[in-house]
Amino acid sequence: MPECLHEALQKIIATQPKGRKPVLVSSNGLANRFILSRWGIRPSQRRRYRQLFSLVRKQCRSVFQYYVSRGWVEWDTTSGNHLLGVYKFDEIRGNLILGFVPIPPGSEWKLSGR
Template sequence: MAAIPDCLKSTLLDTNSEMKSRKSTLISSNNLTNRFILSRWGIRPSQRRRYKNLFVSIRKHCRILFQHYLLQGRIEWIDSSGRHIFGIYKFDEVRGNLILGFVEMNSKSEWTLSHR
């Protein structure tokens, strides 16, 4: 389960490098679940029925993780390519599927976090 944040980080970096003109990236907890299960075990979302318990438990964990990130208001990490900071906001929630918006922040960033 500790690899889920790594999957989120790689998704954010991949999306951000592809779309420089984009201000924010939307990622849903179910999408993160599908990406994580595919990268970890090679199980596609179309195989959900066969691996129902796996998808349900990982989905619950991703929702808890997303709620935690939403309360923090940002995610930050340092890797070989430098320091990465993303502001986080709630975009929508549909039947338990939490959709968060991630905005890359830097010294030139226009987007500011609300004071919590």
């Protein structure tokens, strides 16, 4: 799992009240965070670094498609094991938006038949 996605999910889940509310993350938003953290290039500079943004966005889309096909994500921390269900929320002009749902330990989680 990319470190910037991992940090974003941890931060959002920690501030969110308990429950099964989904956390929505877009592939373009993840690409922007990655480029900002790695090279310090802001999204407003996209025109100048067009090729970089294009390549990173394609990679983020492929990572997101992998997570959708897998259906879940988990990581281990010192406080325990975190398990998130993953589903495709929307796709707009190539921007893939995924929903991440925290799954309580010991429960079965299945995608709805949408």
